[in-house]
Amino acid sequence: MFDKSTIAQLSELKTAIIASKEYGQGTVVGSNGRFGFVKLDDGRDAFLNPEKMQLVLPGDKVKVLLTKNSKDQLEAAVETLLEPAFKRFVGEYKIKGNNHFVLPDTKNFGRWIFLPPQFRAKCKDGDTVLCELIRHPFNEDGKAAAKIIANIGKESDPYFEHKLVVAKYGLFRYWPKDANEQAAACKKMAIESGDRTDFTHLPLVTIDSYSTRDMDDAVYAEKTDSGWNVTVAIADPGSFISPSSAIAKGARDYGQTVYLPGEVLPMLPDNLATEAFSLLENETRPALVCQAKVTNEGAIESFTFEKGIIRSRCKCNYPAVSQYITEGTTFSDDTEINNTITTLAEFARVRLAYREANNLVHEDQPDFDLYLDNKGKVDNIVKRERTVAHKLVEEAMLVINLCAGELLASHSAGIHTRHDGLRQDRLGEIKALLKEELSPEEFESVAESLATADGFKALVKMLRVHPTKSHIISPLKRMSANSHLSIEAKPHSNQGYAHYATVSSPLRRYADLSNHWTIAQILAGKKVQSANEKAVTRLNETLDNGRKAVRETEQWLKSQYVQAHIGEKAQGHIRIVTQQGFGVKLDDTGIEGFVQIPKSVKKAFDAKRMTLTVGETVYMLDTPIEITIAEGLPEKRRVRFEVDAINAAIEAAKTAS
Template sequence: MLNLDALSQLKSLKQDIHESIPRHEGKVRATGGRYGFVNTDDNQQFFLNPDEMDKVLAGDIIAFRVEETKEGKSQAVIETLISSAQDEFVGQYIVKGKGHFISPDHPTFNRWVFVPPAQRKGAKDGDLVGCKISQHPYPHGKVQAQVLEVIGQSSDRQIESNMMMRKWDIAGDFSEHCVNEAQALLSVMDEATTTEARNDLTAVNWLTIDSAMSRDLDDALYCEKTASGWNLQVAIADPSCAVKPDSEIDKEALRRGTSSYFIDNMVPMLPSALSEGAFSLLPEQVRPAMVCHLEISEQGEITKYRIESALIESKAKLSYVQVAAFLEGVTSDLVDQIAEPIKPVLSVLNECALALNGYRRQNNLVLNDRTEFKATLNDEGKVDQIIPLERNLAHKLVEECMVAVNRSVANFLAEKEHGLFIQHAGIRSERQGEARALIKEQLQLT
C-alpha cells in the first residue's frame, strides 16, 4: 500500500503531466467530409478526426487538448463543450424503415439527424421542414432534432423562396401593427418633410434607372459637366424623416436589415405603402432624400463631397434596357419615350461613370467582372432554365455612381468616427498565406 508521501507524489506527477499537455479553446470548423478543424483566437488550427467531429457541430466553442497520433501529427481531443451556435436549421425529412431523420440543408452540417417519435410533428417522407437541435451530440455523438414546422414539398409552388426565407429567418408579411403604423404615416408626410430644414432641389432634372416593373425606387441621379470635370449628385430616399426611432416600423426594419429579392417575389424592408409609395422616388412626386454632391475630376477622382437633406422630384423613371439603348445609339420606341431634357443628363452621367471606372482601375485593386445568371420559371413556378445575365451600359453607369457615393459616405463616417458598419469575420486562417502573397504581389512589397 502506498503511503501518504507516495500518493502525494503520484498526484503531483499526474498534475504535472496534465499541465504539460497543450490545451486551448477554439471554434469548430466543419468540412465537406466527416473530419473537421478547430481554430483558436491566435490563428492556430488543429485537426479533428471523424470520431471527435461526431461529438460537435460547426461553430461550437470547445476546450481541447492537443495530442500526437502514431504518425506524429497533432490532433485535437475535445475536453469540454463551452457553447454551441447551431440551433435552428432547415432540411428534408427522410424515413428509412422505422427511423426518421432530417438531412440538413447546410454546406457543412452533413449528417442525418435523428428525430424522436414525440418530436416529428406529423412530417412525412420528402417534406421540407424547419427544425431545431433538441439534443446536442456532445459527448456521445448522438444528435437529435425536433421538427418545428413543415414548410412544404419540393413540388410546391414558391417552395424555394419559402425555404430560403425560413432558412435565413427572413420575415414575410408585416404585422397588423406595422401596417396600421405605415398607413398613419401617410397622413403626416407633408408635416414630416418640412419639420427638418431641407434644401429644395426639386428643379433639378433627377432621373431613376431601375427594372421596368420596379416601384421601390430608392435612388436618383443627376450630373452636369464643369470646367474641372463633373458635378455628380446622388439622392437616396430618406424615410427617417417620418419613421421614428423605436417605432414598430423602425424595429421591424432593423430586424429585416434590407429588402430581400427572390426569383419569384420580393420581401421589402418597409411596408409597401412606404417603400413603393410615400418614400419611393416616383416621377413627378416631391420626396425627402439625402443627397450626396460629388466633385469629380477629369481623371475620375473624387476630389470633394458633401451631404445634405433635401427635397427632390424625379423627372423620369427609366429602365436599364431603355437607358442602354439610348447610350448605344439604338433607334427604338423605348428611346423615343425619353424626354429631351433628360437625354443630355444621361450622356453626361455616362461620361462621368466611365471616368470613375477608369480611375478606380488605375488606382485600386478591382475585381474582374464575373458573369451573373438569371433563372426563368415555367408555368408551375419551377426553374425552367438558367441563362447568363449581361450587364449593359446602364447597369455599369448606376454601379459606378453608387460605388462613388458609398466610398464618400464611408469616408464621412470614418471622419465622424461613428455610424453603421458591416463587420466581416476576416480572411479564414487557412487562406491568410494566400492573401499575404496576393497583397505583396499587387503592392509590389518585398
C-alpha cells in the same frame, strides 16, 4: 481532515496535472461512418471514436482533451461544448415503427434525431421539415431531441427549392403588428416631409429596370466651365424610421433585401420600400441629397450633403437610356430630361477614365436572369449585359458613396466597406511567385509595399500593362482578402479608394440605412454615435448567409435545368483550379460546373500559379475552354462538365493500366 499544507500540495498537483495535458479547440466534422473528427483551430485533425462522437453534432465548436490512441492517432475527448452547430435546421422526416425522427440536411450527418410525441406535426415519412433542437446530446448523455417548427413539403411541390432555402438560412420575413403600424405612420410622415431644401425644380431622373418598384436613387448633372455639378438624391427612410424601432430592428436582422431567382425577400416592409420612400415618377419624396463638384478631369473637387425634397421627372429604363446615348434615338419630349441624360453620360465617361487612371477598375462581369415556370423551375436563362446606362448610374452612385466615405471617416464614424488587399497569410507565397516571374528590378519595386493599399494598386497596374506577366493577376485575386463591412475607415484596396461607405441603397441594405442615421447626426450637429463593432460583425455574417442562400438556390435550379441539355457543348472560362480538376463558368448562361480529373491521370498542380497541367495542356484561371455538359447533380447542387482532351487522357490512363 487535511491541513492547509496538504491542501496546498494537492492543489499544486492538480494544477501540474492539468498543465501537463494538451487541450485544443475546434469544430466537429462528421464522416460516412459513426466516427468523426475535430478540425482543430491549429489545422490538425483529432479522431472522435463512435462513443465520443455520439455526444456531439457536426459543426459544434468544442474544447477537447488531446491524447494519442493505440494507432498513434491524435484522439479527442470533448471537455466543453463552446457553441452548438445549430439551433434550427432543415431535415427529412423519418418514421420507424412508433418512433419519429428527423435526419438533418447536413453534410456527413447520418444520425437521426428523435422527435418526442408532443413536438411532432402532421408530417409524412420523407417530408422536408424545419426543426429546432431542444436537447443537445452533450448535455443528455448522447440523447438529442428536436421539435417540428414547420412542414416544408416534398421536392415535387412548386417552388420547393425556395421554401427549403428560406427555411434553411432563416430568411423568413415577418413584421410584427407594431412594425406594420409604424410603417403606416412613416408613410404619412414621408408625404408631409417636414423642413427640407427644395430640389423639385431639378429634372432628376431614376434609371432602373422595367420592373423595379423600390427606386432609391435619382440623378442629375449640369455642365460648368470647370466640370460638372452632379446631384445624387437617395431615398431617405432613415429620417422617419428610428434606429430603435421595430422596423429598424427587423432591417438589422434581415441585413439586406435578398434576391432569390423569381422571388424578392425585402429588407423593409413592402409599402415603405415600394411606395412611401420609393422615388416614384412625378411624386414628391424626401431624400438625402449629395451635390458634388467634379472637375473636367473627373476628380471630385468638393461635396455637400443635405436633407431635401425631390420630384423625379422620369422613370427611365436601362435599354431606352442606352439606346438614346449610343444611337441618338428619340427618348423624351421633355428637353430637360434629354439634356440630363446626355450630360450624365458625358460625366460618366470622364469619371470612368479618371478612375481607370487613378484607382482600380475591373472588367465588367455579366449578370444572368433566371426565368422560372409556375412550378419554380428554370424555364430560360438570359444573359444581362452591362450597358452604358448601367455605367452611368454606377458612376453617380460611386460619387455619393465616396463622398459619404470621406464624410464619415472625417468623423470617425459610420459603417465602411473595406478590402485589405492581399491576404497576410499568403504574402510569403505571393512574394515567392513574384520573385520567380518578375525581373529583380520589377520585384524590388513592389516587394516592400505588397501589404499596403497603394502597393496592391501599383502591383495590379504594373501587371496589367506587363508584356508577358498579366496572367499573374488572376491567381493574385484568389489570394486576396474578401471585402467586408467595418467600423474602421480603412482603404478599399480592390477599388483603390482611401475610404468607401455605401449610402445609395437604404431601402435594400441595412449598412446604407445606418449610414443615413449617422450622416443625419452630423448634419444636425449632434454627437455622432459610433457603429457597434459586434453588430457589424453580426451584419457581415448575415450578409454572407444571404449570399450563400442565393448561390445554393441558383446552383440547385441550374443543376436541374442542365439535365435537359446533357451532351451539349458550350464555351466558358475557367474560374477555379484545384488538385482534383477545375471549375468552369459558361459564357452564355452563367452555369458553373466542375471538370473532375481522376487520380489515374497524371497531372501537376501549381498552387502558386493555380494551374493544372495534364499532358501538354496547362489549364489556368480565366482562360476560355469548350466543355460538354455531362451531368446535373441536384442533390449535391452541382453540375459535372467534361473536356475532350481530359477524356482522352482518362482513356489513355485506362489503356496503360
